[in-house]
Amino acid sequence: MSNASTLPTRKDAARNRARLLKAALELFGTQTDVTLKDVARQAGVGVGTVYRHFPTKEDLLDALTSDQVTLAVDIAREAAAESDGWQGLTRFLEESMRLQVENGCLRCVVDTGEPFSPVIAEARETIASLVQQIVAKAQQQGTLNADLDATDINLMLLALVAVLDATRATSPDRYRHQLALLLDGMRAENRQAASIA
CATH class of the missing domain: 1.10.357.10 (Tetracycline Repressor, domain 2)
Structure with missing residues (x-):
């Protein structure tokens, strides 16, 4: 039961990670001074989601x-x-x-x-x-x-x-x-x- 309940969470996490990377790539393609807040906004997620996947800008890069x-x-x-x-x-x-x-x-x-x-x-x-x-x-x-x-x-x-x-x-x-x-x-x-x- 607990295993089944965690599967959607993992799928959501993988989807969010892919969305964040796509958003970051788009932003870095047009500007140089990109923040984690910018990435969150571009990806349409909360900034906390970014920090869960990438605690620092260096981790994202x-x-x-x-x-x-x-x-x-x-x-x-x-x-x-x-x-x-x-x-x-x-x-x-x-x-x-x-x-x-x-x-x-x-x-x-x-x-x-x-x-x-x-x-x-x-x-x-x-x-x-x-x-x-x-x-x-x-x-x-x-x-x-x-x-x-x-x-x-x-x-x-x-x-x-x-x-x-x-x-x-x-x-x-x-x-x-x-x-x-x-x-x-x-x-x-x-x-x-x-x-x-």
């Missing part, structure tokens, strides 16, 4: 980003597998930014601050190692400026995320123009042409 972090690592892994280093770098930046557009809370992967979970810390380390492989390959192939490293690429991603955040409401694709400018400036032949001129 951890749950929200776990699958997305795997996608971010996969993007870096696939880009590193490209035989053409420049194509790999371009793919990494374009796909990473596409993921940022879809999930605003993923800035935690490119952020330089203290990671809020071991999952994020591990993802950052893995991505940094893969990006260094991409950079080394492109430099060996003579397509990427020799004075760049994985840290520079991460800082460029941070700058692009800042552009995305600043223009998300009015022009969410605006970052593409800045990305094109950055890529143009990183190409080895462009640097050589500028020095000759």
Whole structure:
């Protein structure tokens, strides 16, 4: 009897959790400063329901980003597998930014601050190692400026995320123009042409 009476509660809890994660993903897709109260309002539940599932904002972000972090690592892994280093770098930046557009809370992967979970810390380390492989390959192939490293690429991603955040409401694709400018400036032949001129 008691087992049967708890089943609907578990189903309701699972439904509420899914609703909260969906609401949080929607909110982070359009803004950066999201509170647990905002998530409760968006999900149509009381704030107590949010706190029962996610006692802190970090707990919510951890749950929200776990699958997305795997996608971010996969993007870096696939880009590193490209035989053409420049194509790999371009793919990494374009796909990473596409993921940022879809999930605003993923800035935690490119952020330089203290990671809020071991999952994020591990993802950052893995991505940094893969990006260094991409950079080394492109430099060996003579397509990427020799004075760049994985840290520079991460800082460029941070700058692009800042552009995305600043223009998300009015022009969410605006970052593409800045990305094109950055890529143009990183190409080895462009640097050589500028020095000759």
